[in-house]
Amino acid sequence: xxxxxxxxxxxxxxxxxxxxxxxxxxxxxxxxxxxxxxxxxxxxxxxxxxxxxxxxxxxxxxxxxxxxxxxxxxxxxxxxxxxxxxxxxxxxxxxxxxxxxxxxxxxxxxxxxxxxxxxxxxxxxxxxxxxxxxxxxxxxxxxxxxxxxxxxxxxxxxxxxxxxxxxxxxxxxxxxxxxxxxxxxxxxxxxxxxxxxxxxxxxxxxxxxxxxxxxxxx
Ligand SMILES: C[S@@+](CC[C@H](N)C(=O)[O-])C[C@H]1O[C@@H](n2cnc3c(N)ncnc32)[C@H](O)[C@@H]1O
Numbered sequence: 001x002x003x004x005x006x007x008x009x010x011x012x013x014x015x016x017x018x019x020x021x022x023x024x025x026x027x028x029x030x031x032x033x034x035x036x037x038x039x040x041x042x043x044x045x046x047x048x049x050x051x052x053x054x055x056x057x058x059x060x061x062x063x064x065x066x067x068x069x070x071x072x073x074x075x076x077x078x079x080x081x082x083x084x085x086x087x088x089x090x091x092x093x094x095x096x097x098x099x100x101x102x103x104x105x106x107x108x109x110x111x112x113x114x115x116x117x118x119x120x121x122x123x124x125x126x127x128x129x130x131x132x133x134x135x136x137x138x139x140x141x142x143x144x145x146x147x148x149x150x151x152x153x154x155x156x157x158x159x160x161x162x163x164x165x166x167x168x169x170x171x172x173x174x175x176x177x178x179x180x181x182x183x184x185x186x187x188x189x190x191x192x193x194x195x196x197x198x199x200x201x202x203x204x205x206x207x208x209x210x211x212x213x214x215x216x217x218x
Contacts, residue, residue, distance in 0.1 A: 011127045013056075013079045022085050026057040030153070030188055031123075035059040037186050038122055038151050041194055047071045051116045051141065053106045054078065054124030058086025065093035074113065075101045107134050114141045120149040125169065132172045139176040145201035148178060153192035162193035169195035 002017075009021035025031050039060050044050060046069040055061055055075040064073050073093075077083040083101050093099035104110060106121070107128060119138050128134045138148055150169055154160045166183035173181045178197025186192045 010123075013081050015081075018079065018081045022057050022082060026059065026085075026089075032059060034151070034153055034186065034188065034192050035122055036063060037192070038120065038149070038194060039063040041184055041196075042118055042120060042147070042149060044068065044071065044118060048073075048117045049115060049143070050074070050118045050120075051076060051113060053119070053121035053138070054127070055086050056082050056122075058082075058089045060120075060122060061086060061090050061093065061099060065090060065096070065098040068098045071098065073099050074116075075099070076104050076106065076109070076113065077101070078103070078105055106138070109137060109141065115143055116141055117143055117146045118149070119146070120151070122151045123153060125150050125152060131169075132175060135169070135172040136176040139173075139178055139197075139199060142199040144199055146199045147196060148173065148198075149194050149196045151192060151194040153188060154190055156190055158190075162191040166193035166195050169193075170197070173197035 006017050006021060009017045013021040044064055044067055046067060048068065048071040050064060050071065050073040052060055052073060052075050055077055058075060061073055061075050075086055077086065080103050083103050087094060087101050090099050106124070107130070119142060125131050142148060152165050154162060154165060162185055166185070170181045170183060173195060177200065179200055181195070181197040184194045184196070
């Protein structure tokens with residue numbers, strides 16, 4: 001009974017059990033390692049403008065912000081408890097102007113959250129009732145050429161493999177108009193998957209001119 005209530009907390013931690021769920025996320029070695037892996041995969045540049053959806057205790061943000069000089073990372077969370085926990089963990093980044101936190105729902109993002117070079121989420125997409133719609137909206141929040149990465153690690157009891165989840169995510173990415181889509185699988189036990197796609201870059205003036213590469217008409 002308590003176990004099932006604790007499991008539910010991971011979708012929106014609150015109250016006493018929410019504190020416990022946050023503590024588990026912050027200390028479980030697989031979660032710590034997975035967040036490190038994702039940040040390595042994202043490889044942010046010092047000026048990257050980044051949005052993390054559902055950051056929980058803020059492990060990935062803690063890895064990212066020291067790499068930024070002029071860049072900035074915004075953390076968006078449904079749970080006010082997790083937003084406060086992540087802020088405490090990353091207070092130095094907030095004070096340095098490299099990090100900010102917003103409370104909100106990935107399924108109803110405010111208009112001003114846009115223009116990002118990188119948007120990512122770790123173990124959060126399974127809580128979206130309509131992942132295709134959420135991914136389509138996130139794709140519009142990227143700068144041209146910007147990158148969306150969604151990672152998931154199915155629990156050991158799940159019927160879904162990392163490969164199956166990755167394929168499903170890539171389908172949503174393609175429908176959203178993202179290009180160069182691909183998955184990376186990390187060999188945890190069980191494996192974790194990260195699906196990545198890019199927003200179409202700005203057309204160059206040559207590429208946007210359909211006649212630019214044609215032979216002269218005679
Ligand atoms: C399983 S936890 C993962 C936390 C963190 N990404 C990590 O790997 O440690 C999922 C987090 O996503 C948040 N979340 C769930 N649905 C969300 C939504 N629709 N919008 C924003 N955050 C959401 C939850 O509150 C929770 O903190």
